[in-house]
Amino acid sequence: MSMQKAPGPVAVEEPNRRTEIVRAAGRLFHAKGYSATTIRDIAGAVAMRSGSPFYHFKTKHDMLRAVVLEGMGAINAAVALAANSGKSPRATFEAMLRAHLGQLLGAEGRDFAATLLHESRHLDHEAQAEVVALKDDFEAMWQKALRDLKRAGLIADDSHLARLFLLGALNWTVQWYRPDGSKSIAQIARQLANFVIGKPRRP
Amino acid sequence: MSMQKAPGPVAVEEPNRRTEIVRAAGRLFHAKGYSATTIRDIAGAVAMRSGSPFYHFKTKHDMLRAVVLEGMGAINAAVALAANSGKSPRATFEAMLRAHLGQLLGAEGRDFAATLLHESRHLDHEAQAEVVALKDDFEAMWQKALRDLKRAGLIADDSHLARLFLLGALNWTVQWYRPDGSKSIAQIARQLANFVIGKPRRP
DNA sequence: TGCTACCAAGCAAGCGCTTGCTTGACAAGG
DNA sequence: CCTTGTCAAGCAAGCGCTTGCTTGGTAGCA
Numbered sequence: 001m002s003m004q005k006a007p008g009p010v011a012v013e014e015p016n017r018r019t020e021i022v023r024a025a026g027r028l029f030h031a032k033g034y035s036a037t038t039i040r041d042i043a044g045a046v047a048m049r050s051g052s053p054f055y056h057f058k059t060k061h062d063m064l065r066a067v068v069l070e071g072m073g074a075i076n077a078a079v080a081l082a083a084n085s086g087k088s089p090r091a092t093f094e095a096m097l098r099a100h101l102g103q104l105l106g107a108e109g110r111d112f113a114a115t116l117l118h119e120s121r122h123l124d125h126e127a128q129a130e131v132v133a134l135k136d137d138f139e140a141m142w143q144k145a146l147r148d149l150k151r152a153g154l155i156a157d158d159s160h161l162a163r164l165f166l167l168g169a170l171n172w173t174v175q176w177y178r179p180d181g182s183k184s185i186a187q188i189a190r191q192l193a194n195f196v197i198g199k200p201r202r203p
Numbered sequence: 204m205s206m207q208k209a210p211g212p213v214a215v216e217e218p219n220r221r222t223e224i225v226r227a228a229g230r231l232f233h234a235k236g237y238s239a240t241t242i243r244d245i246a247g248a249v250a251m252r253s254g255s256p257f258y259h260f261k262t263k264h265d266m267l268r269a270v271v272l273e274g275m276g277a278i279n280a281a282v283a284l285a286a287n288s289g290k291s292p293r294a295t296f297e298a299m300l301r302a303h304l305g306q307l308l309g310a311e312g313r314d315f316a317a318t319l320l321h322e323s324r325h326l327d328h329e330a331q332a333e334v335v336a337l338k339d340d341f342e343a344m345w346q347k348a349l350r351d352l353k354r355a356g357l358i359a360d361d362s363h364l365a366r367l368f369l370l371g372a373l374n375w376t377v378q379w380y381r382p383d384g385s386k387s388i389a390q391i392a393r394q395l396a397n398f399v400i401g402k403p404r405r406p
Numbered sequence: 407t408g409c410t411a412c413c414a415a416g417c418a419a420g421c422g423c424t425t426g427c428t429t430g431a432c433a434a435g436g
Numbered sequence: 437c438c439t440t441g442t443c444a445a446g447c448a449a450g451c452g453c454t455t456g457c458t459t460g461g462t463a464g465c466a
Contacts, residue, residue, distance in 0.1 A: 017411080035238035036325070039456060049413055054457065056411090118321070122239070156401065161386065161394050168375025169368040176367055183364065191364050198359065220445075242422060255446055257423065413462085421454065428447075435440080 018056045020046045026067045026111035034064055034119040065127045068120055071112030072134045075103040083141050089152040090197065093145055097189035100170055105177045105185055114174050142167065154197045166196060221259045223249045229270045229314035237267055237322040268330045271323055274315030275337045278306040286344055292355040293400065296348055300392035303373055308380045308388055317377050345370065357400045369399060 024045035028037040039060060040050045057063050082095035103109045104117075120131055146158035146166070155162075169192060177188070227248035231240040242263060243253045260266050285298035306312045307320075323334055349361035349369070358365075372395060380391070 033236065033238055033325075035236055038454080040454090049415095051414085051416095051457075051459090052412055060456065122236070157394070157398055159394070161391065162398055164375070164379055165372040165395055165398050168373070168378075169371040171378075172367070172371025172375055175371075175374075188364065191360070191362070192368055195360055195365055195368050241420080243420090251445095252447055253421095254423070254425090254448080254450095258445060263422065407466095409466085410464090411462105412464105413460105415459090415461105417456105417458080419455080422452100424451080425449085426447105427449105429445085431443090433440105433442085436438090 029115040030111040071116035094193040232318040233314040274319035
């Protein structure tokens with residue numbers, strides 16, 4: 001029957017049909033929401049008949065799980081890379097903002113990340129626990145970034161609430177950002193850094 | 204046949220069954236999402252049979268419209284009241300934060316406000332335009348609040364982007380706030396004010 | 407020959423919504 | 437006081453359609 005090979009958190013690039021399905025599902029879940037997206041929508045988007053995706057996935061929920069884990073893995077990796085770039089606290093922070101926004105708004109990963117943010121609640125408890133575990137690591141990274149900024153005297157508040165405010169400002173960009181708008185992702189990242197820290201010091 | 208009296212943006216308190224349906228619909232739309240909520244869910248929540256809600260509403264979309272307009276009207280009114288309280292810029296700002304968070308997180312209106320934030324995209328174009336018109340007024344209020352803060356020398360940036368960051372931090376609270384948590388709405392409002400402005404000046 | 411990846415067809419359940427009818431409250435007419 | 441008519445507010449039943457998913461078969465490659 002079906003192979004159903006469970007992918008690791010960051011799926012290795014296998015150029016098979018399964019990956020296409022995940023990508024199409026992500027696009028549709030992002031555009032219409034999980035419940036309003038039908039199997040027939042997804043199948044049609046990859047030129048299959050409505051029964052065929054079930055060769056690759058046991059259930060529709062499983063497709064959502066794949067999309068969400070892909071999104072979580074990608075944003076986690078991108079921000080972690082920026083966090084360990086060894087620059088100054090301020091530059092590191094801004095690089096993390098750029099990485100986060102790049103996954104959320106950039107063409108490659110935005111459907112996965114946006115689905116992660118808005119549709120995770122439709123997962124069953126088991127899959128939701130998987131996501132929460134990864135999210136905890138993710139939030140710890142941001143908490144550490146704020147701690148470093150405070151140690152450097154750049155911000156006054158590195159509490160949990162401050163992290164939630166920051167992630168709110170970040171994640172809410174999904175609601176208003178338009179790729180053809182007047183601000184680039186890098187510009188938004190810089191201005192958010194200024195918003196949180198204040199203008200860079202003049203010597 | 205049916206009355207279908209279109210309510211004003213802020214519905215006058217008519218203690219009829221229609222109001223109960225809107226309230227139940229709001230609760231369910233918030234909890235499960237619009238598409239995942241069935242007419243039978245809503246009818247069951249007010250002890251009706253599945254066909255009876257259609258005496259009060261033409262379509263399921265119309266129920267969503269009622270919920271969303273109720274939410275928009277309520278948050279608009281609450282924040283406008285705080286904005287015109289005639290206090291100092293900083294106190295006015297914090298009062299607006301409290302009002303916004305009160306609607307978003309407080310027991311009375313959270314289902315309406317949360318549905319407004321997350322399910323508006325399921326409205327048809329016509330109803331969506333109604334919401335956007337009200338939202339423009341709402342955002343103008345916040346923009347003015349930031350302008351006043353900048354005039355008073357309390358913040359450095361009152362740009363559109365700054366407003367979007369602020370509203371992001373505010374609206375994202377829906378994702379993490381728990382009524383039984385350790386922080387009250389007023390405490391969150393105060394800390395967000397500090398986050399944006401900096402600590403209140405010591406004389 | 408066997409395995410992978412799909413299609414054609416369709417099933418059971420559930421969906422939004424409609425229809426014809428009932429019920430209790432109330433006002434007017436005799 | 438009793439009948440009659442009207443109305444709001446529902447109920448019971450079900451229609452046509454869509455949903456997620458299954459099943460049996462098979463073309464193409466190794």
